[in-house]
Amino acid sequence: MVRQILVVDDNQPFLNLIHKLFSKLKDRYSVVTCIDGAEAIEVLKQRPIALVVTDLQMPNMDGYALLEKMRRFFPDIPAIVATSFDKPKTREAVMRYGATAYFTKPLVVEELIKTLDKTLGDQAGGGTLKHASLEMFLQLIEMEAKTCTIRVINEATGAQGVLFFREGDILNARYGGLTGNKAAYRVLSWERVTLLIENACILTRKGIQGELQAILLDAMRQKDEMENSSDVPSENKAAATLGEASALPADNEPTDELERLKELVKRSSGNPHSVEDASWAPELADKMAALQMFGNIVGAGPLKALFSDRETDQRMVVMSSGPPIRLVVGAKVQKESLIEAVLDL
Numbered sequence: 001m002v003r004q005i006l007v008v009d010d011n012q013p014f015l016n017l018i019h020k021l022f023s024k025l026k027d028r029y030s031v032v033t034c035i036d037g038a039e040a041i042e043v044l045k046q047r048p049i050a051l052v053v054t055d056l057q058m059p060n061m062d063g064y065a066l067l068e069k070m071r072r073f074f075p076d077i078p079a080i081v082a083t084s085f086d087k088p089k090t091r092e093a094v095m096r097y098g099a100t101a102y103f104t105k106p107l108v109v110e111e112l113i114k115t116l117d118k119t120l121g122d123q124a125g126g127g128t129l130k131h132a133s134l135e136m137f138l139q140l141i142e143m144e145a146k147t148c149t150i151r152v153i154n155e156a157t158g159a160q161g162v163l164f165f166r167e168g169d170i171l172n173a174r175y176g177g178l179t180g181n182k183a184a185y186r187v188l189s190w191e192r193v194t195l196l197i198e199n200a201c202i203l204t205r206k207g208i209q210g211e212l213q214a215i216l217l218d219a220m221r222q223k224d225e226m227e228n229s230s231d232v233p234s235e236n237k238a239a240a241t242l243g244e245a246s247a248l249p250a251d252n253e254p255t256d257e258l259e260r261l262k263e264l265v266k267r268s269s270g271n272p273h274s275v276e277d278a279s280w281a282p283e284l285a286d287k288m289a290a291l292q293m294f295g296n297i298v299g300a301g302p303l304k305a306l307f308s309d310r311e312t313d314q315r316m317v318v319m320s321s322g323p324p325i326r327l328v329v330g331a332k333v334q335k336e337s338l339i340e341a342v343l344d345l
Helices: 012-025 037-046 065-074 090-096 109-122 135-145 180-188 212-228 235-244 258-270 284-297 336-345
Strands: 004-010 030-036 048-052 079-085 103-104 128-132 148-154 161-164 169-175 193-198 275-280 307-308 314-319 326-332
Touching: 004 012, 004 037, 030 037, 030 161, 037 048, 037 065, 048 065, 065 090, 079 109, 079 336, 090 103, 090 275, 103 109, 128 135, 135 148, 135 161, 135 169, 135 193, 135 212, 135 235, 161 180, 169 180, 169 212, 212 326, 258 275, 258 326
Parallel strands: 004 030, 004 048, 048 079, 079 103
Antiparallel strands: 128 193, 148 161, 148 193, 161 169, 275 326, 307 314, 314 326
């Protein structure tokens, strides 16, 4: 099976060299290139990328911000850093940020290929199943309480999705830019699939609503509705019913995480009217990523939230455990109450 590798670098001669080198490995790897992190995110939404190789210093969105967004929205895709910007603690910082490996330029191509082979080989370390019954296999995962990451390949179209399990519980799903239930429904609608099983799961928090059996039933129900629909052309039924969406929630879109944070603050403060506003803030993602990277460099640990006391009648918290959440509360809410709520999330 040919795996797609995304190389992100604003140095066009370097990208040309990569294309030339990988042309000798076209039976194993297909290379896609782009010049910055923002372009890379769009590619990740649209194509079944198996691994990313990225520079750090780039315009628009640099490698640090790209690593942060991948950790949030594409955690199953490994990233390798290849950079000329090799400063003290840079390697340590990017590895804490989720990079699988770190190389300095000029690259030793043999070492890069060896790392690619090992990293992608680990994705099927638990075995490969062709022409599998996805529903039966997932029920077995649940019954035996397995922890694993399952990469699902649609044999008819080549589309790929990912399912995350921890101790038999389905934590999340991803299909392109879709996550959660929408992604699960899309993947579970496929009939003939190949499965790559990795005996590990990078996720620890549940990002999908419902248990496996309920999700399977919902997926089958939606599939039946698509097949029985008379007013949608057959080639468009899947897209019309399941939809396509960005991994970033829309502003003010209600989610369990958003509601849970509001309730935690209300309970910690003892005031049911303490929360004045709560919304998604995707425009703050890059700033939070920069703060997270700074915290990693100085050894401060993961960034959970940003607190702002504006010396007005409001205080603000920005959560960073996923797409940023902006929470505005009254000035009378004690800082300690906010910290307590954030630590409980």
